[in-house]
Amino acid sequence: MNISKNQFEVLAFIEREGGRKITQREIADAIHFSLGTTNKAFGELEELGLIAIDSHKKVQITKQGLYALEPYRVKRAVVIAAGFGSRMVPITLNTPKPLVRVHGKMIVETLLDAIVAAGIPEIVLVRGYLWEQFDVLKHKYPNIHFIYNPLFNEANNISSAWLAKDLLQNAYVCEADLLLSNLHLIRKYEYCSNYLGQYKDVTDDWCFMVKSGVIRDLQVGGRDCYHMYGISYWDAQDGAKLAQDIDNVYKMPGGKEKYWDEVALRVCSKNYHVEVRPCFEGDIVEIDTFNELKKIDPVYDM
Helix, strand or coil: CCCCHHHHHHHHHHHHHCCCECCHHHHHHHHCCCHHHHHHHHHHHHHCCCEEECCCCEEEECHHHHHHHHHHECCEEEEEECCCCHHHCCHHHCCCHHHCEECCEEHHHHHHHHHHHCCCCEEEEEECCCHHHHHHHHHHCCCEEEEECCCCCCCCCHHHHHHCHHHCCCEEEEECCEEECCHHHCCCECCCCEEEEEEEEEEEEEEEEEECCEEEEEEEEEEEEEEEEEEEEECHHHHHHHHHHHHHHHHCCCHHHCCCHHHHHHHCHHHCCCEEEECCCCCEEECCCHHHHHHHCHHHCC
């Protein structure tokens, strides 16, 4: 059964909430839909038999609803964690940036906890710099698998994507140095290929230019744009195309110096329809420098 994006967002939220009593207003606020849009999708889902309301006013997803969501299930998360993190010196001289602790917890743990909470069955982490230290993650995340990137010091992060290029169908691709406070950014189901972004009136950082919810350009600095966060999802069709396009771009002159995100959003953008998935202030914190780390966690300001 094909369902619309609006129907999907409402249905996936109801599935995640596990049948508790929930109002349509609460659904609308949680998924940032208007109440009218939510009410319409809710009524359509009930008419289709994908949800049901019991005598206690609790919304339940039906077996048919679970079946309708199954084509959108995320199969794995690929975590890119091979780089040195030069702007975080001196802390990264002895510790890979994703393993740096913030308030007692490794940065990458916030991402991995979200992946586990979403029920995503496979985690693949591409490591390089001080690669042996990532073995500590096996204790808490026994289903994690590692890929070693011997080129981390010779090429940009496209080398990590190139090594994992055959694993990108129905998969998240995530940078390992993002501090997540909103675990629901990582979801069990995704409707289509997308990147996380936060709307900005103006930014001097990497950003998306967006039209009607679709990413049209990737650039550094812009107005009326979305600040780019390194968490994306690729459906089966786009993931298959990425395997070939990453290989082609990686092998072209100057390809090894590119960021992997440029493949689908710039060099081969005509091959993709990628939507922006909005996130909001406080959902993610990027710690780019050691000074920023000291401001966030005073233990380093000593």
